[in-house]
Amino acid sequence: MNSRKTLFQFGYRRSADQDRPSPARHAVIVVGAGPVGLCTAIDLAQRGVPVVLLDDADRIGEGSRGICYAKRTLEILDRLGVAEPCLERGVTWKLGKVFQRNDQLYAFDLLPEDGHKMPAFINLQQYYLEHALVERAADLPDLDIRWRNKVIGLQRRNDGVTLTIETPEGAYDLEADWVVAADGARSALRGMLGLDFRGEVFEDRFLIADVRMKGDFPPERWFWFDPPFHDGRSALLHKQPDDVWRIDLQLGPDADAKAEQTPERVMPRLRQMLGHENFTLEWVSVYTFQCRRLERFVHGRVVFAGDAAHQVSPFGARGANSGIQDAENLAWKLALVVRGEAPERLIDTYDIERSAAADENIGHSTRSTDFIAPRSAQERRFRDATLALARHTPFAKRMVNSGRLSLPSTYETPLSTPDRETWSGSARLGAPLPDAPMRTRSGQPVWLLEALGSEETVIHVPDGAPQPAGERVLVIGDDLIDAQGYFARRFDSTPGSTYLVRPDQHLAARWRHPARSQIERASRRLRGSEGDRA
Template sequence: MNTRKILYQFGYRRCADQDRPSPARHPVIVVGAGPVGLCTAIDLAQRGVSVVLLDDADRIGEGSRGICYAKRTLEILDRLGVAKPCLEKGVTWKLGKVFQRDDQLYAFDLLPEDGHKMPAFINLQQYYLEHALVERAAELPHLDIRWRNKVIGLKRRNDGVTLTVETPEGSYDLDADWVVAADGARSALRGMLGLDFRGEVFEDRFLIADVKMKGDFPPERWFWFDPPFHDGRSALLHKQPDDVWRIDLQLGPDADAKAEQAPERVIPRIRQMLGHDAFTLEWVSVYTFQCRRLERFAHGRVVFAGDAAHQVSPFGARGANSGIQDAENLAWKLALVIRGEAPESLIETYDAERSAAADENIGHSTRSTDFIAPRSAQELRFRDAVLALARHAPFAKRMVNSGRLSMPSTYETPLSTPDADEWSGSVRLGAPLPDAPMRNGHDQTVWLLEALDGEETLIHVPNGGTPPAGRRVLVIGHDLIDQDGFFARRFDATPGSTYLIRPDQHLAARWRHTTPEAIERASRRLKGLDGEHA
C-alpha cells in the first residue's frame, strides 16, 4: 500500500549524446539518482569533474523510506550545499528512550556536549532529501542528470566501460572512464557483472507505517520491547515533518506480507498503539532485510556504493548514512585519479576502507537484530534476562540493544601515520574531525569543518617558528581563532602540533613537532603514492 502521492516528477529530455554517430565519452557516469548517487555526483562536480547521472525513473516521492540522518551525514551534506534546507524541514532530535512493557528502562543522549554545528540526528522523509539534492545538482555546471535513462547493458574495457542506455526514444551507448553503481539493493549493474552478496538473510517481518496525526509525543526515538499494545513483539516510534510519525511493528517470520499491508489489518494495530483513531495512513510497507555485502566494491572501472554494495537491517539508521559516507570516501579519490594527481590504485583504498565499514555496520546490525528478534530459545532467554537486569543494574542497560545508532567509521589503513605520542581529546587517527566553533581573521564566526571544506589541509598550532608551507595551511590564532577552547580540548593542541586532514575531513596524520619531509611523506601516502617517485 502506498497512499503518498508523487511529490516531484521530472521530464525525460533527449540529449546530444543520443545523436552522435559513436558513443560519447565521459570521465564518470553515476547510475542511480538516490541519495548515494546524487551525493557522489554532486561531490565530483564540486571538484570540477564532469559527471553524467543516469536514473531509470522520472520521479521521487513514493514513500518516505529512509528518515534518520546522523550528524556526520549532515556534515557531509553541509559541504555539498544541502544541509540548510534539510535542517529547516527536518525534525531535530538527540534523545532516545527504551521501554519494556510500560516501564522505561533507560534514556540516552546522543550529543550531550555543545560546540557542534550539526545536531545528533534529524528525521526527514527521503523524498525531501532527494529533492534538495536534485535542486543542488541543477546548480552545478559539471553535472548532467538524465531521467528515464535505464542502463540495460555493460561492457568493461581496460580503460573504461561502455554502457547501453534505454530511453523512451530508443537506446544509445555511452563510454565512461569510470562508472559508479549506486543503483540500489536490486542493482542491475551488480547483476550484469554476475556479482553476488555474501552474508545473512533474516526471515522476521516488520510493518512500517507513516501515520499523519497530531501527537503529543516528543521528538525522540522511542523503542519498546513487548509493549502492551503489541504483545511479545517490538515497536519503534519516530517523529517526521508534516505531522507524520514513523511506526515500526515487529510481525514475526510467518506474517503474510500482502495481507499485513491491507488497511483493515494496519489500522487496528495503529489504533491499539495510539489509543485513538484520529490518524490517516500515509505509507505502509512490510519488509524483511539482509545483512550482506559484495566481497569487493571495486571491479576494474566499475565501483559499487550504497545498497548496491551492502545491505543492513534498518535498526540503527545505518543504510543511507553509510551509503552517503561511501560517496564521500569515493568522490575525492576518483577526482584525484581523474586529474592525474593519484594512481588508479588509490581506488583500492576505497574498497578496503568502505568494506571494513560495511563489516562494522553489518556486525552492529546483526547483533541488534538478534537482540530485537531472537531466533532461538537460548537467544530469547538471554534477551529477557538482560531486560530484567536492566531495570536495576546499570551494566545491563549497556547490553540492551534496540539498534546501535549510526556512527562514522574510523579507517585503519596505511594512510594513517604512526601515532607514537600520547594524545588526549576526542580526535582519532582515521576518524572524521569533530567540529568546533571558531573565529576567522575578520572576527567572523566560522565552523572548523566549513573552513576545511573538501580539500587536503594542514592545521598548525604556532610555536614561534615558521608554519609549514607549500600547501593549504590553516594556522590557529591567525586564520582560525579558538576563542572558546573547543579546538584545543578536542585536538589536544599544544604549540607546534600539526594535523594533516584528508579531503573527506578524516585525520590522516598528526605530529607534536614535524618536518617538511614528514608532511610530504604523509601527503603522498594519503594519495596512494607510496614508493613512487615525485
C-alpha cells in the same frame, strides 16, 4: 500502499549524446539518482569533475523510506550545500528512550556536549532529502542528470566501460572512464557483472507505516520490547516533519506480507498502539532485510556504493548514512585519479576502507537484530534476562540493544600515518574531525569543518618556528581563532601541533613538531603513493 501523491517528477529530455554517430565518452557516469548517487555526483562536480547521472525513473517521492540522518551525514550534506534546507524542514532530536511493556528501562543522549554545528540526528522523509539534492545538482554546470535513462548493458574494458542505455526514444551507448553503481539493493549493474552478496538473510517481517496525526509524543526515538499494544513483539516510534510519524511493528517470520499491508490489518494495529483513531495512513510496507555485502566493491572501472554494495537491517539508521559516507570516501579519490593527481590504485583504498565500514555496520546490525528478534530459545533467554537486569543495574542497560545508532567509521589503513606521540581529546586518527566553533581573523564566526571544506589541509598551531609547508595551511591563532578553547581541548593541541586532514575531513596524520619531510611523505601517502613512511 501509498496514499501520498508523487511529490516531485522530472521529464525525460533527449541528450545530444543520443545523436552522435559514435558513443560519447565521459570521465565518470553515476548510475542511480538516490541519495548515494546524488551525493557522489554532486561531490565530484564540486571538485570540477564532469559527471553524468543516469536514473531509470522520472520521479522521487514514493514513501518516506529512510528518515534518520546522523551528525556526520549532515556534515557531509553541509559540505555539499544541502544541509540547510534539510535542517529547516527536518525534526531535530538527540534523546531516545527504551521501554519494556509500559516501563522505561533507560534513556540516552546522543550529543550531550555543545560546540557542534550539526545536531545528533534529524528525521526527514527521504523524498525531501532527494529533492534538495536534485535542486543542488541542477545548479552545478558539471553535472548532467538524465531521467528515464535505464542501463540495460555493460561491457568492461581495461581503460573504461561501455554502457547501453534505454530511453523512451530508443537505446544509445555511452563510454566512461569510470562508472559508479549506486543503483540500489536490486542493482541491475551488479546483476550484469554476475556478482552476489555474502552474508545473512533474516526471515522476521516488520510492518513499517507512516501516519499523519497531531501527537503529544516528543521528538525522541522510542523503542518498546513487548509493548502492551503489541504483545510479544517490538515497536518503534519516530517523529517526522508534516505531522507524520514513523511506526515500525515486528510481525514475526510467518506473517503474510501482502495481507499485513491491507487496511483491515494495519488500521487496528495502529489504533491499538496510538489509542485513538485521529490519524490517516500515509504509507505502509512490510519488509524483511539482509545483512550482506559484495566481497569487493571495486571491479575494474566499475565501483559499487550504497545498497548496491551492502545491505543492513534498518535498526540503527545505518543504511543511508553508511551509503552517503561511501559517496564521500569515493568522490575525492576518484576526482584525484581522474585529474591525474593520484595513481589509480588509490581507488583500491575505497574498497579497503568502506568494506571495513560495511563489516562494522553489518556486525552492529546483526547483533541488534538478534537481540530484537531472537531466533533461538538461547537468544531469547539471554534477551529476557538482560531486559530484567536492565531495570536495576547500569551494566545491563548497556547490553540492551534496540539498534546501535549510526556512527562514522575510523579508517585504519595505509592512507594514515601512525601516531608516534601520545594524544588525548576527541580527535582520533583516521576518524572525521570533531567540529569546533572558531572565528576568522576579522572576527567572523566560522565552524572548523566549514573552514576545511573539501581540500587536503594542514592545520598548524604556531610555536615560533617556520610555518609548515602544504598546498593549504590553516594557522590557529591567525587564520582561525580558537576563542572558546574547543579546538585545543578536542585536538589536545600545544604549540607546534600540526594536523594533516584528508579531503573528506578525516584525520590522516598529526605531530607535535613535524619536519617538512614528514608532512610531505604523509601527503603523498594519503594520495595512495606506495613506499612512503613517516
